[in-house]
Amino acid sequence: MLDDAGAREAVVTAADRLFYARGIQAVGMDAVRAEAGISLKRIYALFPSKEDLVVAVLAGRTREWTDGVERAAAAASDPRDRILAVFDFLDAWFREDGFRGCAFINSFGELGATSPRIADAVFEHKDAFRRHVLRLVREAGLPDAVALQVVLLAEGAQTTAAIMRDADAARQARRAAEVLLAAEPAAG
Amino acid sequence: MLDDAGAREAVVTAADRLFYARGIQAVGMDAVRAEAGISLKRIYALFPSKEDLVVAVLAGRTREWTDGVERAAAAASDPRDRILAVFDFLDAWFREDGFRGCAFINSFGELGATSPRIADAVFEHKDAFRRHVLRLVREAGLPDAVALQVVLLAEGAQTTAAIMRDADAARQARRAAEVLLAAEPAAG
DNA sequence: CACGAGAGAGAACGACCGTTCTCTCCGCTC
DNA sequence: GAGCGGAGAGAACGGTCGTTCTCTCTCGTG
Structure with a gap:
């Protein structure tokens, strides 16, 4: 057994x-x-309980997601490319069969109002992602505010890719992020 | 009666x-x-059926949302400000009591996989918003791609504001949008 | 007043869900 | 081989949900 x-x-x-x-x-x-x-x-x-199972499922997804974005970042050498790697990671994901949006956003919409534990798990996941991007942004010598803006683009790409069935959302988000990064002086 | x-x-x-x-x-x-x-x-x-009621509720929300963003756009005179007005509209919404994210994104996460009618209603709503922004972008003489990027920022702001309980997401998104608009030549 | 159409209140129905319980069977120990 | 602990299969239980039905009351009409 x-x-x-x-x-x-x-x-x-x-x-x-x-x-x-x-x-x-x-x-x-x-x-x-x-x-x-x-x-x-x-x-x-x-x-x-089922709620415990849901929390465990989300924890597993957080682990996979964290691994994926960190591996994508590690593959790039230039600090700004490490930030943009997030969008390449998203692009590959959006093109997978059965892609149906971000499981955390979906779970939040479904159960966030009912289950504080699930709402917290979603919050923790998104906050960990924000911290990851923030670290990369600082390593690139860019102002903190850029990190939040990159996160907004990534979140928007995920919902748009799911709802509009538009895998190109990641590419558009990457282009926008490139502009945002280029607009900042290379302080680092 | x-x-x-x-x-x-x-x-x-x-x-x-x-x-x-x-x-x-x-x-x-x-x-x-x-x-x-x-x-x-x-x-x-x-x-x-309940599904019909859900579709009717979403239709009502689409009407309110469309009114809101069009009124916000009409209040600004400069073409670029009319685009950015979307984020002021979001900002006011995020600060309302009981804000719990975008009802369409939430509904999609909950029932998009089960109910094609609901998935379609959500799609239609988001597509109407995309078309609205696209019109404003063209009136400002900016390239079409900018519209999608603005939409991504708006969507990302909505999910982030809900999950992170961060009403400032609209302001961050606006700042990012300003940069994106400024990066384009004023063709119009 | 008699009566019928239609409305509201809420009971009823059938299905399903999360959770628990029962029954049976298998493999180990003496 | 007898007995037992633990596992799986799936029935059972209590509750809820979407939907329908029944009963009663009201009100307008002759």
């Missing part, structure tokens, strides 16, 4: 796939059981 | 308030009945 860690991962992976594709409230725990191949009893032993 | 038009408006207003504050699926039709003071029988005579 799967050990607890393996079972947790199977459940989270299955729940993530279903929640992302259909929305959280549209997926019953029995569908998670079927997708994960783990009995309901075991699932509830690992996650006391 | 209220005529059909009055009853429709009462139901839509009540549903809008509840859906926006708590999310759509978290609000039962009985809560709408209580808030509107219209019997379930009457509600179902006016709206064949």
Whole structure:
């Protein structure tokens, strides 16, 4: 039998796939059981409630997202290119099959008003991203305000790509970010 | 007794308030009945299903939003200020009590995957906004691409203001938009 | 006053959901 | 081989939801 860690991962992976594709409230725990191949009893032993499972799914997505943007940034050498790498990362993501927007924005829209724990998880994720961009902006010797503006472009690209089914949103956001970075004196 | 038009408006207003504050699926039709003071029988005579009611609520929001941004644009005289007026409109909205993000983005996250009609209503709303900004951008003699970038900033400001509880997002977005507009030659 | 159309109140219905419980079966220990 | 702890399968439970139905009352008409 799967050990607890393996079972947790199977459940989270299955729940993530279903929640992302259909929305959280549209997926019953029995569908998670079927997708994960783990009995309901075991699932509830690992996650006391559906809300706990949702939080775990979001935590997993935060980990993946953080890895992705940091790897994308590390691949570039120029400090400004490291900032712009965020948009290349988004571009690749938008073009994936089954892309349906940012899971955090979606979860917030669905459950942010009802579940403070989920609202907090979404907040934490977005704040971690803001801090990441802020660090890159400072390394490039640019003023802090630029970081927030880059974040706004990234968030806007995600919602627009999802709703308008427009994968080019990342490219447009990158172009806008290039202008914003170029408008600042190279202080660093 | 209220005529059909009055009853429709009462139901839509009540549903809008509840859906926006708590999310759509978290609000039962009985809560709408209580808030509107219209019997379930009457509600179902006016709206064949909850989905129809949601679509009607979104249509009402589109009307209000369009009025708001057009009024804000009309108040400015300089073509570029008319574009930037969008962000002043957002700024005032973000500071309202009970602001909880863009109802369309929230609805899309909650039901976009399940209900094509709702996904379409959200698409239509965002596309109308894009067309509005595009018109303003052309009137200012700026290249079309600027319109999409302004839209990205506006969308990003809405999600960020909601999730981060940061009403200043509109001001940051405005500053970024100013830079983008200034970077273009004044062709008009 | 008799009566019928239509309205409101709210009970009822069938489905589903999150969560728990029961039953059965398997593998280990003596 | 007997007994037992723990696991899976899935039934069961209590609650809620969208939707419909029933009952009662009112009101306008003859």
